[in-house]
Amino acid sequence: MVAAAFIGPGTVTVCSLAGVQFGFTLLWAMVLSIIATIVLQEMAARLGIVHHTGLAGTVKQEIRNPLLKILAVGLILTAIIIGNAAYEAGNISGGVLGLATLIPNAVVIIGEFQFNTLSPVIGIVAFVLLFFGNYKLIERFLIGLVLVMSISFLVTAVLTGPKISEVIKGLFIPRFPEESWLTVVALIGTTVVPYNLFLHASLVKEKWKSKEDLGAARTDTYISIVLGGIVSLAIIICAAAIEQDNISNAADLAKALQPLYGDYATYLLGIGLFAAGITSAITAPLAAAYVANECFGWKAGFRSGRFRSVWISILIIGVVFSSLGFSPIEVIRLAQVANGLLLPVIAGFLLWIMNRKNILGAYSNSTFQNILGSIIMLATIGLGVLSLVKVYNSL
Numbered sequence: 001m002v003a004a005a006f007i008g009p010g011t012v013t014v015c016s017l018a019g020v021q022f023g024f025t026l027l028w029a030m031v032l033s034i035i036a037t038i039v040l041q042e043m044a045a046r047l048g049i050v051h052h053t054g055l056a057g058t059v060k061q062e063i064r065n066p067l068l069k070i071l072a073v074g075l076i077l078t079a080i081i082i083g084n085a086a087y088e089a090g091n092i093s094g095g096v097l098g099l100a101t102l103i104p105n106a107v108v109i110i111g112e113f114q115f116n117t118l119s120p121v122i123g124i125v126a127f128v129l130l131f132f133g134n135y136k137l138i139e140r141f142l143i144g145l146v147l148v149m150s151i152s153f154l155v156t157a158v159l160t161g162p163k164i165s166e167v168i169k170g171l172f173i174p175r176f177p178e179e180s181w182l183t184v185v186a187l188i189g190t191t192v193v194p195y196n197l198f199l200h201a202s203l204v205k206e207k208w209k210s211k212e213d214l215g216a217a218r219t220d221t222y223i224s225i226v227l228g229g230i231v232s233l234a235i236i237i238c239a240a241a242i243e244q245d246n247i248s249n250a251a252d253l254a255k256a257l258q259p260l261y262g263d264y265a266t267y268l269l270g271i272g273l274f275a276a277g278i279t280s281a282i283t284a285p286l287a288a289a290y291v292a293n294e295c296f297g298w299k300a301g302f303r304s305g306r307f308r309s310v311w312i313s314i315l316i317i318g319v320v321f322s323s324l325g326f327s328p329i330e331v332i333r334l335a336q337v338a339n340g341l342l343l344p345v346i347a348g349f350l351l352w353i354m355n356r357k358n359i360l361g362a363y364s365n366s367t368f369q370n371i372l373g374s375i376i377m378l379a380t381i382g383l384g385v386l387s388l389v390k391v392y393n394s395l
Helices: 002-004 009-022 027-051 057-061 066-099 118-132 135-157 164-172 181-191 195-209 211-239 248-297 305-323 326-354 357-363 367-394
Strands: 109-110 113-116
Touching: 009 027, 009 181, 009 211, 009 248, 009 326, 027 057, 027 113, 027 135, 027 164, 027 211, 027 305, 027 326, 027 357, 027 367, 057 066, 057 195, 057 248, 057 326, 066 109, 066 118, 066 195, 066 248, 066 305, 066 326, 113 181, 113 305, 118 248, 118 305, 135 211, 135 248, 181 211, 181 326, 181 367, 195 211, 195 248, 211 248, 248 305, 326 367
Parallel strands: none
Antiparallel strands: 109 113
C-alpha cells in the first residue's frame, strides 16, 4: 500500500508538472521526499509490529488529560478527513483524466455549472468493490497496469537521452525556481502520504506477528519506497523533455511516453491513470475508516455500518468535488499540496509516540532517528508556511 501511493494519479501528474515547468531542477525535492518517507514509514511499521496498535489508537491511549485527548483526537480526525477527502477527489479526478481518453466529451453543462459524468462512474466502481469486499483480484490487475506504465517511464527516461550532468545537479543541488514552492510541497505530498503512516501502523501487524520480524518489515519498506521513488524520478526526467508549458489533460501528460509508444502513448497513460485512480480511490477511504475506528474505539469490523459510513462519506465527498467541473489536473495538484501541509501535524504525533519508552522500550527512537524526524518535520513546516505566504500574496 505504501508503494501504491507512489504510482497513483497524483504522482504521475505532479511529477509531470514538475518536469515540464522546472526541468530537472526539482529532482532534489523528490530525493528528499523519498528519504523522508523511508524514515517516517519505518517508524510507523516499528510501532505496529512492536506495540500491535495503530498510530491513532496509541495517541489516544497515551494522552491522559481528557481535554488534551479530545483535542488530539479531533486534530487527527480533522487532518485525516480533510486530507483524505482532498486526496480522494484527486484520486477520482486521476481516474477521470485517464477514462476521458477513452470516453471524451463526458461533461454535462447545467446552467452555469459543469458536471463531469465520469466521476460518479468511478465512484460507483470503487463503492461496489469496497462494499462487497471482493476487490483484491481487481486491485492486483489494476496495479499490474500501473506497473507497466511505471516500467514504461523508466525506459522512456533513458530513451529521452537526458544530460547526465544536469540530472546529477538536479538530484543533489537544491534550487527554488520562481513559482516552484507549491510544486515542491506537492512533490512531498504525493510521496510522504500522511494517511499511509496510519495505514502502515494499523495493517503491518497482520503480515508480521512478532518483534523478530522487524528486520523483514524494514527491508520490505525500504525496497518498496526506493523503487517507487525511482519511478517518480523517471517521470520527472521524461516530462522535462516535453516542449510545452501547459498541461491540461492526459494527452499532454502522455507526450512524456511518446518516444517509446508513439501514437499509443495516450491510451497507455489513460489506462494507467484510470487504474491508479481506482486503486487509490479504494485505499484512501479505507484508511480514513481505520483511523475513525481507532479514534472512537469502535472495534468495528470491515462490514459494520460504522466502518462503512466513514469510507462512504469520504468517497461521496471525493466524487462531488471531482464532478464540479474543476480541472482534474488542478484538483490532483491541490490534493497533493493539502497532503504536504498536513504532514507536519501527523509527523509530530508519530515522533512523540516513537519516543515513549513505556510503549516501545528498546525499540523507541534513537537520537539519530529523532534528529532525522525533527529535520523532516521542520522542513515541511517551513515549506508549508512559505507556500501559504505565496498563496496569500497572490490573492
